[in-house]
Amino acid sequence: MEFRQIRYLLEIIRGGGFTRAAETLGISQPSLSIAVQKLEDELGVTLINRQERKIALTAEGRAFFERACQIEELFKGTVHEMEEFRGLEKGEVRIGIPGMLATHYFPALIAQFRELYPDLKLSVHSAGANSIQSLIESGALDAGIVSGHELPDWVESRGVIREEIVACVAAAHTLASKPAMTLEELSHEPLFLFSEGFFQRQAVTDAMAARGLVPNVVFETNLVPLLKKVTAQGGGVSTLLRMAVEEPELKAISFSPPLFVDAVVIWKRNAYLSRAARTFLEFLQGAEK
Incomplete structure (x- = not known):
């Protein structure tokens, strides 16, 4: 099994089909189909039900998808960590902040952070708490600001304001x-x-x-x-x-x-956090009011 095959399957599932996945991956649809078929042959199970008009995962496919997401996250984390060791990136923090706090609370904090760490890139995504949680869970964001009420068990949290x-x-x-x-x-x-x-x-x-x-x-x-x-x-x-x-x-x-x-800042429990993200979380802790 190759990581390339895992990536192909994830893209098919997330894109809703072979056609869109092939376009996103920049390969032909027949090549994509062959790669997934080889993966299924190697595993000895059927992962995707091709009889449906829209693709549907088999029970084995659902189990594989869950594990594949974990493998993908570990792979990305490992790459980021190695890049940091080699000094190939200055670092980026991807954080979700609800609109009101983004407008009225965080500008001063962001300015302070930029003054302390001018080489770190800060990417702010403004959205509601539910959307922020979903983006953190998927790995699209490193951390986010949400209410501290009834947090899911997969997050770590720290009070902000x-x-x-x-x-x-x-x-x-x-x-x-x-x-x-x-x-x-x-x-x-x-x-x-x-x-x-x-x-x-x-x-x-x-x-x-x-x-x-x-x-x-x-x-x-x-x-x-x-x-x-x-x-x-x-x-x-x-x-x-x-x-x-x-x-x-x-x-x-x-x-x-x-x-x-x-309001608390949350991040995914046991997920890899880049040095830049860890630095930002430590900065927020020191800036608590």
Whole structure:
């Protein structure tokens, strides 16, 4: 068995078929089919059911795919580690950060990190917590910022920041003068929220669900500036991190009792982390507030 054959099979599964995989790999489809057939002959099992219009893995194929992903991750980690020993790369950190924290918390940290380590490349992917978790699990990201609530058992985590979640309304809104708002009151208002999968929304909806409340969501987006602009126009209530409410046309209202979210940085347990990624995690630990 060769790693090339493993890579071919993974690309077929991820691409949904032989045609797209052949294009991605830059080889002919017949050559790809022959390589996979040789792999199956060597193993003595059928990995892909070719009778279906869309490819489907056999039971043996599903077991092989799981192991193949682990082999691929170990291979990539080994290559990166050897490159570091040979000094062939300056290093890159691939991190996922939700939009609000990326805009209002991390710019100063990134500037500090760049000043300390000017030769390291930092690639930031902005997405919701669910997407960030999936990208870390697949190996597409080294680490990411998510809520510390109910983390899967395959991650390691470290605290980053605790921040208050507040209700946010237009400065001219009838609720703007309230010193605090209960979740019961929030449930009676039309809500402008982040899309599902963002940890700040999850924290609010989970807190409401714990009280038997159902949010009246009338608008959702994953764009922080758009959410703010819609809220500033009036007619509804949004929820934001307090640090994000800076505009004079918006008013932040604490919840009663206060509602907080604990953001943590996570990475895949037992996965290889490059020297650059380890350096960034150590930097975050030293920068905790």
